[in-house]
Amino acid sequence: MRKREFILIWIIVSAILNVTGVADAEILTVADGLKLAQENSRLIKIIERDENIAEADIMLAKSRMLPFVDSSMNQTFLTYQPKAIFGPTTVPLSEKTFFSYSLNIQQTLYDFKANASRYEASKIIFQTKKFDTQRVRNLVGFEFLVNYTDILESEKLILVAEKEVERLQSHHRIAEVLYTQGVITKNDLLQAEVRISDAKQRLLTVRNYRALAASHLNNILARPLNTEIETTDFKEIASDIINMDMGKIWELAEIKRPELQIVNETLNVLNLEQKSKKAEYYPKFYVAGGYDYNENRYQVHESNWSLNLGMNVIVFNGFATKAELIKLEQQKFKLLEQKNKLIDEIKLEIAKYILDSRTAQERVSVTENAVQQAEENLRIYRVMYEKGSGISTDVLDAVTLLTVAETNYYKAVYDLRKAEAGVMYSIGTELSEAYE
Template sequence: MYRIVCFATALTIFSVGAAQASPLTLRDCLARAAAANTVLKVASHDEKIAAENIAIAESGYLPRVDFQAGYVAQQEPQSVKIGPTAIPTQETNFGFANLSIYETLYDFGRTASRREQAFLAREAILHGYRGQEQDVFLQVVQAYYGILEGQKFLFTAEEEVKQTTDHQRMAQTLYEQGVVTRNDLLQAQVKLANSKQRRLAAANNLENGWLYLNFLTGQPAGYRDELQEPVAREEAAELDMMMEIALRKRPEIAALKKFVQADEAAVKESKSNYYPELFAKLALDYAQNDKVQEQTIMSATIGFKINLFDGLATTSRQRQALKVKTREEERLRSLTANIRLELQTALNDLKVAGERIAVTEKAIQQSEENLRINNDRYLEKVGTATEVIDAQTLLTQTRTEYSSAVFDYQVAAARVKRSIGEL
């Protein structure tokens, strides 16, 4: 009696816990992917790298401080010849040191252009990261609904195994009674074997689906949970309206626009290389030399420097910057066209999937009734085993097509959201 009470208590606790446990939603999976997906973790480092480029560019506003020191050993010291006499002007071996502070006063916008490029490149990388995140989210959606679809396929396959098992038993009984030929029994046995193979394939596909979803969301390979079924279908807006949303919200477009702006800054930087650079320099030089009165010399310099000829490298860099800018502008136009095509395709698939759902819903009822009629005809010995098997196959196919249509609709809806950057 004590064991029975303990078992009942444990069963009650388990039932309450199961009732309170909520299914794993698609939003849960997306949140896990955003936090733990390995592809996004790698991509997140790009923004940190780009941020360092900003610091590198801003270093041009700060002074440069250099220090060097060493020891020189000479075969003979440098001397001054006065008549027949050579008077040394330095020691044979000596130490030296130099400390200099160099500050660019004005470079015609070169440093400012580099800083602007770095800022824009970082913003472009941030938008690019969000684009990668949207791609990963779409993969999660496909994997999530792929599992739900796989569960339906497995259920359908198990139902077919039950039906073919019942038919095989029926054929066995009728064969033993001498009512049907051995051919009917063999057909039923082969059909049952095929149904079991389909069930194994469906179970394997479902297992692979879970492995893929766990990989995308950073979960252990053996993690399993109950997934939430899709609730309602969504109505899509018109193409032109959604395209306007895509142009505003699609992160890849924002990233390319930032790259184009960065290329414009690069063009300005390349032009500044034709102009001089104004600078100021403070220096402290020490050279060990007991032949002179001052071994340490302090100096201050204000001057300018300009390159007169560098083998046309500056001209080539300017042309290169212009061509890179033109390329990015073409990429932006191409991306806009591709997004429109992507959106149109997703909307078409969404519409067709909705129509497929409406058609296959009614077809399932018709297929179930068809199987019932053929089973009754077979029992009354006015139908054939082939008709029963065909009816079973038709029902399985119809259920499979319905499940595919339902989840194709959900994936197409996610693709529409991905196309406009709202997934």
């Protein structure tokens, strides 16, 4: 009796856990997933800190153009009172203990745009950090799309593997009947059993692949790896771009790719830094003023205002400025070469994804027809086998051919999805907007 009660309780608990597990499964669309990936990605959070740092650098550069104000206050205690010899006697100059304070302000009047160039450069650097964040956001989005598509593909391959097992089991049941009737030999049954075992192993492999892909996707979303994910398929979106002329596609990429925008803006930064550095050859004009108070009853005026107009110029610094300018010029040449290399890489990337997309489109068309032919082939051999005019090997081979055809079809479909996403990414399209 106790054993029955234990089994009943175990069944109830298992049912509750199963229901809970189903309830916890989350339907994740492509649009929602892209949004989550770009909100939760640790990589994006890291790169966004660079934006904050660059924004602080703007404040730092601007501070050099604003007045510099400082003040001081102190109380002085002397061992001896300051005195001066005046003939046969001494005259006190200040008190032994006295209080003093000062307030000073200095403003650069003109420095041949040295500070202004640094300020403009800092604003451009901040913009490049925004472009870099955009680049990383799209990279994370592309990685999400590839992994999401891998899950969709694995789910279809699971269905294909399950259908293969069902078809082989159905053939095995027919073979058992024919064996009982003495129409076939034991060897036909053994062949079917071996094929069933092999198909079940492939099914297990595909299920493991799906679980691994889901864990990888959860990692991109910064969620626990064992979080259940339920996916929904999405449609083609990039067919118009795929069929465009490569020249026009490259024109789009030149405008949209954040990497190219970063390089162009960085060149502007180097030009401004050169301008700022050249200003060191010229004088810097400034105005300074202040108020000073010294507690001293021996002075006529304890407090005083001051105003100074001044100029600073570097007469010689060991050719440091010249070396810095040479360094900046070489950095520009280096960046231009890097830009040319980047352009070649982007063109190659675009060409690859365009070619992959066009190839995948053809594969989808070809494999779709192959599936229909394989289904008809299996139907014919099954009818022949059931009537006793066919052999088991023909049916088993037909099942295998259909499985291969279905597998190739789904691989082509989802290779096309990944290639389309690659095209959108390679031309710099914002993926979260493209897949809304």
